[in-house]
Amino acid sequence: MSSEIVELNVGGVFYTTTSRTLTTQPDSKLTILFNNKENALRDSKGRIFIDRDGVLFRYIIDFLRDGTLSLPETFREKERLKREAEYYQLPALIESLTVNLQHQQPGVITVGYRGSFQFGKDGLADVKFRKLSRILVCGRVSLCREVFGETLNESRDPDHGIVERYTSRFFLKHSFLEQAFDMLTEQGFKLVGSCGSGTAGTAAEPKPGVDTEENKWNHYNEFVFVRE
Structure with missing residues (x-):
């Protein structure tokens, strides 16, 4: 599958990635969005606009690129990131975050x-x-x-x-x-x-x-x- 460069505006935060990265997970909302990008909402610069948390989207992109969850040691928004993963319909990321949350130190x-x-x-x-x-x-x-x-x-x-x-x-x-x-x-x-x-x-x-x-x-x- 050929890949093209894609510009995104996620909640006011801009990202540049590829169509291959966005469609890594076949049943995800991002794959559905990109496959129908002609009907996608766009900002004034023509970037595809997604009305979600723009800062946390960096971890969504990282996961789509590598297939693994890697968070900073002091990361404090696992529950919010899990909600983002649920929105984008990424079961593997949801499972990783669920396990991560269950293993927090008492x-x-x-x-x-x-x-x-x-x-x-x-x-x-x-x-x-x-x-x-x-x-x-x-x-x-x-x-x-x-x-x-x-x-x-x-x-x-x-x-x-x-x-x-x-x-x-x-x-x-x-x-x-x-x-x-x-x-x-x-x-x-x-x-x-x-x-x-x-x-x-x-x-x-x-x-x-x-x-x-x-x-x-x-x-x-x-x-x-x-x-x-």
Whole structure:
């Protein structure tokens, strides 16, 4: 079968491949689409347009080229990629992702944060909901890296080279608690417990630059996530 170069626009991300690659799987939606490309939706440049996740499509193309699943070590979107594989009707890729998801390492990750409530010029009348100084991460090093990837800050951890160990010195490069929760949920973790210190205030003098009223509302919360 002869092959021609094909340009695609997948969700706004552009790809150049060949007809041979796209039709590797005879019963896939891509094969059906290419065999009827005269009726395909096209963008303003004439590229075939597919209204799906353009970033994840790179893994679809890789699989069609090589017939194997190869993902980065810190890849966190296996469930989403599986949905894409189901859309494109690629049974072998669906099976590989299913097996991959079933063999995820079980474990426990604890997420904690020190926070307060931020006050404006008008004091209590101008309270902002939450002010986090840092989100802390505790658990097995390999597991924490798998879940949080590049958002994990390891600069305070003294034993960088040792992977199969535990640490309580990791923290995140951002201060969005819900983003951390989303990342854990995407990797199959479930919240099993939490605790907090409450906002009891303190008699100690606040550090320079820290608002006295805000200092009274300092608290620490911790959340335990488990993947079985």
